[in-house]
Amino acid sequence: MKYMHMNLVNTYAQLGATFSSNVVPQPLEQPRLVHRNQSLAEQLGYASFSDEDFVQFCNGKNLPKNSQSIAMVYAGHQFGSWVPRLGDGRAILVGEATKSDDTLxxxxxxxxxxxPYSRNGDGRAVLRSTIREYLCSEALHNLGIPTTRSLCMIDSETLVYREKTETGAAMIRVAESHVRFGTFEYFSYTKQYDALQALVDYVIQRHFPEWKNEENRVELLFTEAVKRTAELIAQWQSVGWCHGVMNTDNMSILGLTIDYGPFGFLDGFDAQHICNHSDWQGRYAFSRQPDIGYWNCTALAQALLPILPGGQESAQAILKTYPKFFAEKYSILLRAKFGFATADESDSTLIDQIFQQMQEEKTDYTIFFRSLCDDSVENLFVDREKFRRWYRIYQRRLNQEGRAEQDIRAGMLASNPKYILRNHLLQIAIDKAEVGEYSEIETLFTIMQKPFDEQPDYESYAELPPGWAGELEISCSS
Structure with missing residues (x-):
């Protein structure tokens, strides 16, 4: 098999048994390829591998001789409650692909x-959740949002039991790191401070080697994590995307979107939207995501305190940068969506006013912004006279830019996607895949490669969602 020639290392496994456990993948029965991410395969140097090669690799068979399969241990705050030991319950790190630029x-x-971390679970992923993560990670990637990605996915005849009997599936997730806030929490709360320092040094050596000899390298890493987290969530907010389960074990130290479960893009705008049916308290509602990001950074600070040279004072100073990082990034993104290249003191009021009307009327978030530079935008509102009053002020503000209309429009179209991966589109693809028809997955994958383009052949995928879309319930088991 070609995979025997894959250039893999496993630097995380070299940290030792304190950090992970050796495991052996358990292959699925009668595996079959659902999809392969050819562009990612080309990036990693695997473009020439056959479909069967991908199936066997994704199924944990015929692994390269230089692979070392491990499950990583970590802990985390889940819905605000401390859970002392979690870990990879259904994921196995088989190695790190090396590239010519030395990126792993x-x-x-x-x-x-x-x-060893499956707890009462079966270690399996079902087809529907695998499809959701496979497609949405690619959708966010092409929206320019930092994320893990997926190389390929398979279906099988293995039965898995959730709310109903489903088929087991698997995917190969690709990321520069799977280290989480909860990884640091695990070693801190178990008072393994040498291991905690080793973890920090490992992350720095792998991702920020220029800091490895700095005395304040822990502060530097924490500052970077705070900045990346704040900016990531600003990007989520700008496209109307909800994560659904922002537990500290689902937060990447590199600021990547990770662990796709009950996520969802906004349809009708609702700042209080809860995309996770299991989140009955609304902890992870759309409008709360920025605050939860700060809460999670505070939890990371607490975990790092035992090895933070500057102690509590340093941690607090770094945490205070979070609102600034978030506000700066979000302001830039939001102004771009409205066509503003400059800042004006009236912008906040102007934007708040239209969001208030969108909230009242549940105006479709994505379609509104895509239509804002067209004459048809007022048709999205019930109270059109109210919108027209706002729009006249908005036009005067655009005129202050002093830029050509076509330049403003081009910038807005490049900042406001036409196509997003709505839950009802995913559900259609899932329903078809569950009876063995995978073509809709390919269609959605193709559309999400170019979310800002017009794509006339797929115009229907940019339309308002059907009425039944609002009845979909996405839970943690999704």
Whole structure:
């Protein structure tokens, strides 16, 4: 098999048994390829591998001789409550692909079977959740949002039991790191401070080697994590995307979107939207995501305190940068969506006014911004006279830019996607895939490669969602 020639290392495994456990993937029965991400395969140097090669690799068989399968241990705050030991319960890191620029990419099989951290689970992933993560990670990537990605996914005849009997599936998740806030929490709360320092040094050596000899390297890493987290969530807010389960074990130290579960893009605008049916308290509602990001950074600060040279004072100073990082990034993104290249003191009021009307009327978030530079935008509102009053003020503000209309419009179209991966589109693809028809997955994958383009052949995928879309319930098991 070609995979025997894959250039893999596993630097995380070299940290030792304190950080992970050796595991053996448990192959699925009668695996079959659902999709392969050819562009990512080309990036990693795997473009020439056959479909069967991908199936076997994703199924945990015929692994390269230089692979070393491990499950990573971590802890975390789940819905605000401390859970002392979690870990990869259904994911197995088989190695890190090396590239010519010395960047390492984790290759992790998700859905590969039991690990020491599976708790009462079966270590499996079901087809529907695998489809959701596979497609949405690619959708966010092409929106320019930092994220893990997926190399390929398979279906099988293995039965998995959730709310109903489903088929097991697996995917290969690719990321520069799978280290989480909860990884640091695990070693801190178990008072393994040498291991905590080793983890910090590992992350720095792998991702920020220029800091490795700095005395304040822990502060530097924490500052970077705060900045990346704030900016990531600003990007989520700008496209109307909800994560759904922002537990500290689902927060990447590199500021990547990770662990796709009950996520969702906004349809009708609702700042209080809760995309996770299991989140009955609304902890992770759309409008709360920025604050939860700060809460999670505070939890990371607490974990790092035992090895933070500057102690509590340093941690607090760094945490205070979070609102600034978020506000700066979000302001830039939001102004771009409205066509503003400059800042004006009236912008906040102007934007708040239209968001208030969108909230009242549940105006479709994505379609509104895509239509804002067209004459048809007022048709999205019930109270059109109210919108027209706002629009006249908005036009005067645009005129202050002193830029050509076509330049403003081009910038807005490049900042406001036409196509997003709405839950009802995913559900249609899932329903078809569950009876063995995978073509809709390919269609959605193709559309999401170019979310800002017009794509006339797929115009229907940019339309308002059907009425039944609002009845979909996405839970943590999704």
């Amino acid at each position: 990419y984790d290759l992790q099989i998700k859905g590969a079977g039991l690990t």
